[in-house]
Amino acid sequence: MLRADVVSTILERLRKAGYHIVGSHSAVKKCHWTHVALTERRFCYKCKFYGIASHRCLQMTPAVIWCWLRCLHCWRAEPGDLGLQWDDTKLPTVDDPAFIAEKSIEEQRKIISGYKGHPKVDPKMFEEAMNPKHVAISLSGEPTLYPRLSELIEEYYKRGMTTFLVTHGVRPDALAELDPEPTQLYLSLEAWDEKSFKEFNRPVLPGLWSAVLQSLDILPSFSSPTVIRITLVKGFNDHERALEGLAKLVERGYPTYVEVKAYMNVGYSRYRLTKENMPTHAEVRSFAERLAEKIGYDVVDEQRSSRVVLLSRIGKPIRVGEGCPGGKAGELPEGTEYELSERVK
Numbered sequence: 378m379l380r381a382d383v384v385s386t387i388l389e390r391l392r393k394a395g396y397h398i399v400g401s402h403s404a405v406k407k408c409h410w411t412h413v414a415l416t417e418r419r420f421c422y423k424c425k426f427y428g429i430a431s432h433r434c435l436q437m438t439p440a441v442i443w444c445w446l447r448c449l450h451c452w453r454a455e456p457g458d459l460g461l462q463w464d465d466t467k468l469p470t471v472d473d474p475a476f477i478a479e480k481s482i483e484e485q486r487k488i489i490s491g492y493k494g495h496p497k498v499d500p501k502m503f504e505e506a507m508n509p510k511h512v513a514i515s516l517s518g519e520p521t522l523y524p525r526l527s528e529l530i531e532e533y534y535k536r537g538m539t540t541f542l543v544t545h546g547v548r549p550d551a552l553a554e555l556d557p558e559p560t561q562l563y564l565s566l567e568a569w570d571e572k573s574f575k576e577f578n579r580p581v582l583p584g585l586w587s588a589v590l591q592s593l594d595i596l597p598s599f600s601s602p603t604v605i606r607i608t609l610v611k612g613f614n615d616h617e618r619a620l621e622g623l624a625k626l627v628e629r630g631y632p633t634y635v636e637v638k639a640y641m642n643v644g645y646s647r648y649r650l651t652k653e654n655m656p657t658h659a660e661v662r663s664f665a666e667r668l669a670e671k672i673g674y675d676v677v678d679e680q681r682s683s684r685v686v687l688l689s690r691i692g693k694p695i696r697v698g699e700g701c702p703g704g705k706a707g708e709l710p711e712g713t714e715y716e717l718s719e720r721v722k
Contacts, residue, residue, distance in 0.1 A: 397484040400472035404441035422680035428696035440518035452644030478532035515543035521551035546592030569622025593630035637665040639684035
């Protein structure tokens with residue numbers, strides 16, 4: 378079977394899983410919090426922390442099944458998950474950034490259109506959601522593999538949108554060349570040294586741990602806020618040695634914020650990890666507090682339902698969005714955290 382046929386097969390499987398494929402390598406998928414914001418008026422932690430309106434947030438990727446890592450916790454469909462083989466290190470073609478931006482918004486509107494007339498959805502919120510104001514360039518895959526990423530960010534800016542870019546830092550060259558910068562830049566970390574990186578993130582190319590360290594060194598040069606997101610995985614990086622190593626990496630990158638967030642057993646990660654690898658919010662909070670003490674950051678916010686804690690070196694976080702109607706956080710009653718992780722699937 379030709380590689381193109383394999384990719385076509387994979388993309389069709391993703392469509393059945395709720396992904397809206399854009400062009401040859403991009404995708405949009407409805408975020409759980411978009412649904413919850415519209416139907417229950419509960420909003421995600423990005424609203425609580427940074428003012429991002431959950432119902433107006435578009436979640437997309439310009440590299441849906443392409444990455445230089447095969448992380449155990451990733452949502453992405455990896456070759457071992459599907460019993461198929463393809464070159465997941467290089468995009469097959471390079472679609473035009475204006476096309477990707479326009480079509481991703483079009484697909485988001487198709488997704489949202491199903492909420493029209495929904496008895497639990499406020500008509501004003503529906504109309505707002507039909508005109509997204511923010512794009513999370515993450516979802517799946519490694520966005521910096523798309524060689525026209527700066528142009529894509531610029532296209533979203535032309536449409537009046539803010540951008541959060543999430544990367545694993547494997548392309549420091551791409552980060553150094555970003556112009557314009559994203560509204561906020563995330564660098565995801567799970568490993569604390571090269572050995573744990575090879576074990577958990579499973580790089581498919583040599584030298585990628587050095588690339589991550591180079592990306593950390595680049596972070597302080599950004600004028601936009603930067604975030605190191607630490608995904609806490611129970612049984613992997615929730616011990617003291619990992620805490621010490623991660624603290625040193627955070628100090629090296631000197632980000633504006635650190636988000637400590639629990640791993641959730643969703644997407645294709647269910648082929649590789651289990652529900653037992655998900656820490657509770659109390660465990661996330663404890664780890665975050667110990668990390669904050671080591672790096673000299675303040676614990677400034679948290680959202681229990683998402684099992685995430687925010688650390689900051691600047692005090693109160695910068696609000697980059699308009700916030701959410703009513704300003705309510707997305708908390709659930711005590712004892713229902715796992716219910717949410719189940720519903721994310």
